[in-house]
Amino acid sequence: MGNNEVITGADYKRMIIGAYSEFILEYEKINKLKKNGRFFYCGKPGTDVLRTMGAAVLPLADSVNESIGGLARRVADAAVLGARGNGGVILSQILRGLAKGLVGKYNATSQEFGKAFQYGILYAQKAVPEQKNRPIIVASKIMAKGAYHAVKSGLHITEIIRAAIKAGEESFTEKIDAGEMIMQVFLNGCLKGIIGEFVSPTLPFSNSFGVNRQEKLISPYDDMVRPYCITFMVANPKLSVTLIEKELQEIGNFVVVERRFRNLFIHLHSEHPGKVLERAVGWGHIGEIHINIMAEPHAMAMVQQSFLLPLALMTVAPNEEAGHRLQEAGATVILDGSDPSGPSVEEIVNAAHSDIANKYIILTDTEHIRLVAHQARRILGDRVEVVIADGEDEQIQAVRAFFPEDDIKVNVARMKHAILLTSQE
Numbered sequence: 001m002g003n004n005e006v007i008t009g010a011d012y013k014r015m016i017i018g019a020y021s022e023f024i025l026e027y028e029k030i031n032k033l034k035k036n037g038r039f040f041y042c043g044k045p046g047t048d049v050l051r052t053m054g055a056a057v058l059p060l061a062d063s064v065n066e067s068i069g070g071l072a073r074r075v076a077d078a079a080v081l082g083a084r085g086n087g088g089v090i091l092s093q094i095l096r097g098l099a100k101g102l103v104g105k106y107n108a109t110s111q112e113f114g115k116a117f118q119y120g121i122l123y124a125q126k127a128v129p130e131q132k133n134r135p136i137i138v139a140s141k142i143m144a145k146g147a148y149h150a151v152k153s154g155l156h157i158t159e160i161i162r163a164a165i166k167a168g169e170e171s172f173t174e175k176i177d178a179g180e181m182i183m184q185v186f187l188n189g190c191l192k193g194i195i196g197e198f199v200s201p202t203l204p205f206s207n208s209f210g211v212n213r214q215e216k217l218i219s220p221y222d223d224m225v226r227p228y229c230i231t232f233m234v235a236n237p238k239l240s241v242t243l244i245e246k247e248l249q250e251i252g253n254f255v256v257v258e259r260r261f262r263n264l265f266i267h268l269h270s271e272h273p274g275k276v277l278e279r280a281v282g283w284g285h286i287g288e289i290h291i292n293i294m295a296e297p298h299a300m301a302m303v304q305q306s307f308l309l310p311l312a313l314m315t316v317a318p319n320e321e322a323g324h325r326l327q328e329a330g331a332t333v334i335l336d337g338s339d340p341s342g343p344s345v346e347e348i349v350n351a352a353h354s355d356i357a358n359k360y361i362i363l364t365d366t367e368h369i370r371l372v373a374h375q376a377r378r379i380l381g382d383r384v385e386v387v388i389a390d391g392e393d394e395q396i397q398a399v400r401a402f403f404p405e406d407d408i409k410v411n412v413a414r415m416k417h418a419i420l421l422t423s424q425e
Contacts, residue, residue, distance in 0.1 A: 005110045005156050009066040011194055012102075016060060016075055018193020019186050020053040020220075026185045033178040043368040045178045047218070048085025048341050049186075052092055054220030055082020055344070059271065067106040072099040072116075077227040078271075080295035080375065081346035084223075087182055089345070089371035090124050090136055094186075096295075097123030114151030114160045118144045127371060136179025143168040143183060161191045225346045226253060226269040229292040229353075230276055234264040235285040244283060251275055254350060269294070269350070294349055297378045311411070312357035313402045315395065316343060316364045322392060329399040331363070332356065342369040348376040352384060359408050363387045363415070365395035385412045389419050397422045 023046070030046030056079035063071055076099035079092035100123070101116025102108055108116070121144040125137055146167025150160040165187045172180050230252075237244065241257050241264065248255045252268035259265075264283075270276050273291050280286050312332035317323035323334040333351055335343050342364075352360050362373045362384060370388055377384040385408055389395040401418035402411055 003110060003154055003156055006107045007068060007110065007113050007157055008107050009063070009068045009071040011157075012068045012071055012075075013060050013063060014196065015190040015193040016053075017057055018191070019189030020050075020057045022185050022189025022192060023050045023053050024218075026181070030178050030181050030185065033176065033181055043085055043342070043366075044340055045085060045087040045182065048088040049091050049182055050218060051223045051341055051344075052079055052083045052085075052088030054218065055079060055223040055225050056092070056095060058220050058224050068108050069099070069102045069105040072102045075099065077293055077295040078225050080379075081225040081227050081344065081349065082223050083345045083372060083375060084341040084343075085368055086371040087136065087179065088341075089375050090127050090140075090179075091182065091186065092345075092375070093123040093127040094120040094140070097121065110155065110157045110160060111151050113157055114147050117147055117160075117164070118151075127375070134179060135177035136182055139168050139171065139177075139180040139183045142171045143187065158191065158194060161187055161194070165191065223344070224271065225344070226271045227293060227295050227346075228270055228273045229267075229294050230270055230273050230290070231265070231267045232277070232280065232289040233260075233287050234266060234280060234283050235287065236262055237264050237284040239283050247279060248276070251279070254353065294346075294353075294379060297381070308355060309357040309404060311359045311361070311404050311406075311408055313399065313404070313411075314348070314351060314360045314362045315399065316366075316369065318365075325392075325396065326399055329396050330402055331399050332404070333360070337364075342366070342372060345372055345375045345379070348373065349379055352376070352380055359383050359385075361385050361387060361402065361408060361411060361415070363389065363395060363398055365389045365392055385409070387412060387415050387419070390423065394419045394422045 027046030027050040030049070031044045056075045059074040059078050060071070076092070076096040079095045083089045083092040097120030098116050101119035102113070105112065121140045124140050143164040147160050147164040150163035155163070165184065168180065168184055168187070241259060244264065244266070245255055245257045248257070248266070248268050251272065252270035254267070254269045256267040257264055266280070268276065277286065277289070309332070313330065314333040314335060315326045315331040316335045316337035317326055318337045326334060333356060335347060335351060337343060348362065360383065362376065364370070364373055367388060367390070373386045377386055387398060389398050397418045398415040401414045
């Protein structure tokens with residue numbers, strides 16, 4: 001039997017905020033469980049997923065009466081680019097799959113939402129094709145199976161989520177894994193959100209702080225992303241290039257304003273394309289508008305650019321001293337890796353979106369951001385290859401094996417061989 005329950009964009013908003021609030025309460029417990037796994041949970045997995053969810057909730061702060069499909073898409077785009085650490089990437093893919101399952105819907109039935117959740121689990125599995133048996137993937141598949149039976153029985157959304165949680169809890173071992181807890185916290189938060197039994201401790205969503213705040217609560221504003229790459233022309237502009245650049249810097253980044261005869265070419269990244277175009281209307285006649293969603297696979301391959309180099313090596317350095325050593329060894333682009341969560345997907349995409357090189361090899365010295373680098377590769381397409389080292393010694397030797405005049409595949413093979421030789425010493 002079915003039911004007539006309708007899930008709206010407002011319901012979805014509460015679910016995502018509920019999940020974020022639950023991670024604020026539980027992220028330190030997840031961090032303490034990292035010892036149960038090496039590949040996924042080096043670093044602080046609880047902090048990684050909290051910051052990923054922080055990026056995901058920011059588009060909800062100013063949302064009013066939006067469709068569930070549109071809202072889910074905005075949340076997913078922000079999560080995919082704001083993802084940090086391996087656990088954050090997997091969670092972002094669950095949100096992306098949810099959005100794909102809800103595409104085009106203003107509201108959704110319980111059955112439609114339950115099926116979208118299962119779709120999200122499939123996306124999470126695709127994020128780690130070589131590691132299908134990892135606890136977070138196993139737990140998500142078990143929870144999806146529990147949700148499937150509840151959907152077939154025509155239950156309401158709260159019962160579908162409860163069934164998924166119960167299926168997961170019954171499968172957990174006595175020594176719960178960090179990945180299992182991530183899924184448990186996520187669904188418990190979604191449940192609390194849908195029934196309204198949560199208090200958000202973050203300013204955008206609540207004026208009363210109903211939980212005990214830590215002295216250094218991680219602000220979601222620190223992880224805000226700008227998922228939309230916007231380019232357009234302004235004919236006969238009324239303002240100077242300097243004034244337009246200054247105005248755009250307030251609502252975007254990667255701002256480029258170039259004079260082309262009597263017109264201006266404008267390029268920037270923003271979280272609100274509509275706000276950019278609303279401002280631009282006052283500058284003159286606008287046209288040739290292109291908006292690329294950077295969170296989509298291969299979207300950035302569509303952006304036409306001119307490049308200084310055919311190939312560059314991008315590395316992540318934990319501090320300034322390590323950055324100098326990598327640069328001296330031959331690295332072209334150094335990303336700041338001093339943040340314990342490592343760079344976000346957006347930071348890698350933005351670096352590759354500069355005009356330095358047409359293609360990049362991303363080299364990191366830790367497994368912690370393996371999936372972050374691979375998520376950036378999915379977005380950038382064949383412009384990027386990824387090489388993972390274990391420690392600075394292997395990373396330095398890999399950099400020394402890089403020769404920009406050679407083909408990207410040849411370089412990747414030589415760098416991996418250099419890592420192998422170093423590991424055997």
